[in-house]
Amino acid sequence: MKKIGINVKRKLIQIAAFGFTNSKLANFSKGNIYTGNWKQFCNPGLNCYSCPAATYACPIGAMQAVAGSMNYRFSFYVVGFLLAVGVLFGRLICGYICPFGLIQEVIHLLPVKKIKIPKWMTYIKYAVLLVFVIILPAAVTNYMGIGKPTFCQYICPAGTLEGGIPLLSTHSELRQTLGHIFSLKITILVLVVIGCCFVYRFFCKTLCPLGAIYGLLNKVSFYHMTIDDHKCIHCGKCASVCKMDVNPVKECDSAECIRCGKCVESCPTDAIHLGFRDKKSSQ
Amino acid sequence: MDSKTKRAMRYLTLVSAFAFMAYGVTRGEVSVVLNKAVNICLECIGLG
Numbered sequence: 001m002k003k004i005g006i007n008v009k010r011k012l013i014q015i016a017a018f019g020f021t022n023s024k025l026a027n028f029s030k031g032n033i034y035t036g037n038w039k040q041f042c043n044p045g046l047n048c049y050s051c052p053a054a055t056y057a058c059p060i061g062a063m064q065a066v067a068g069s070m071n072y073r074f075s076f077y078v079v080g081f082l083l084a085v086g087v088l089f090g091r092l093i094c095g096y097i098c099p100f101g102l103i104q105e106v107i108h109l110l111p112v113k114k115i116k117i118p119k120w121m122t123y124i125k126y127a128v129l130l131v132f133v134i135i136l137p138a139a140v141t142n143y144m145g146i147g148k149p150t151f152c153q154y155i156c157p158a159g160t161l162e163g164g165i166p167l168l169s170t171h172s173e174l175r176q177t178l179g180h181i182f183s184l185k186i187t188i189l190v191l192v193v194i195g196c197c198f199v200y201r202f203f204c205k206t207l208c209p210l211g212a213i214y215g216l217l218n219k220v221s222f223y224h225m226t227i228d229d230h231k232c233i234h235c236g237k238c239a240s241v242c243k244m245d246v247n248p249v250k251e252c253d254s255a256e257c258i259r260c261g262k263c264v265e266s267c268p269t270d271a272i273h274l275g276f277r278d279k280k281s282s283q
Numbered sequence: 284m285d286s287k288t289k290r291a292m293r294y295l296t297l298v299s300a301f302a303f304m305a306y307g308v309t310r311g312e313v314s315v316v317l318n319k320a321v322n323i324c325l326e327c328i329g330l331g
Contacts, residue, residue, distance in 0.1 A: 033321070033323055034321075035321040036321075037317070039316075039317055039320035039321050040313045040314075040316055040317040040320070042316070048324075048327050049319070049320040049324065049327070050323050050324040050327045050328055056320075057316050057317075057319070057320035058320075058327075061319065061320075061324065061327060062316045062319065062320065065315060065316060065319035065320075066307075066312050066315050066316065069315050071311075071315075072310075072312060072315070075307060075312055075316075076303040076304070076306045076307035076310070076312065077303070077304055077306075077307025077308055077312035077313060077316065078307070078312070078316065079303055079307075080299075080300045080301065080302070080303025080304030080305075080306075080307055081300070081304055082300075083296055083297075083299060083300035083303060084297060084300035084301060084304065087293055087296040087297050087300060088297070148326060149324070149326050149327070152324060152326045152327040153326035153327075153329075156327065159324070159326075159327035159328060159329070160328070160329055163323075163324065163327050163328045164327070164328035164329045167323060167328050168328065174328075174330060177330055178329070178330065179330075181329055181330065182329035182330060184329075185329040186329070217296070219284070219289075220284075220289055220292040220293050220296060221293070222293055222297075278286075
């Protein structure tokens, strides 16, 4: 019997995770969002909580909501959740669970020339995390001490796509209040969609603050990659198949690796291992 | 980073993560998250 490839398995898990985090599909036609108790829990991936189908809270939105609230400047609850998920799985979440990651991969299927981005662009997401998610919501507050979720407000293309467009299409009263911020957000969404056509996971690589958090934790996470130096013949196949532009042999703990497993499948000597345990090195 | 340090970092981060979550829950952050998530977030959809 033919073995199912890692890419097919990954796609099936991504679709299942997408459905699990966006199970309230009937809300699209009603123009409502889900208001049940599941929303007190965060989703591990980036998924706008104003998406009509969303079942859980977006961790990046939730972190800013708490930091910008009247009583708190920092969210121990959400940061703790992200640290736990990140240290257990690292960027495996990006590769297998994140709904916006799947959307970007679908866009990337469009038959246009594929390009790579320069390495410096991958550092932008750390600045986005620091400035728009951590500092601004807590530091820029009104007279009541309430801050704004600045990443959601000025950048997040997932919010515009999953929440903005569906809700504005069903609420005429909301459409009447559209202004410059919506124009900015639509422009960013269009740029991200164009970027995703040419660059694999353009948003994950350059702008995603959640990817930045999980990327840093990739270096110490329980789920990790190991290279068997005795088996590796340095053929370079793993680096050539990697769509995140990582060379696993040089950097198996790279913050950019989304643990998709393509390199593991491509390795002719079975030298790359992904898992919670270290694989014993062969002599 | 050697494997011993890495292992120590893993467990330290995991323990801190659960301590953070527990502290966040006890000081009432969950209700802030729920309150934000069950109302249409005007900033998220571009009206903020």
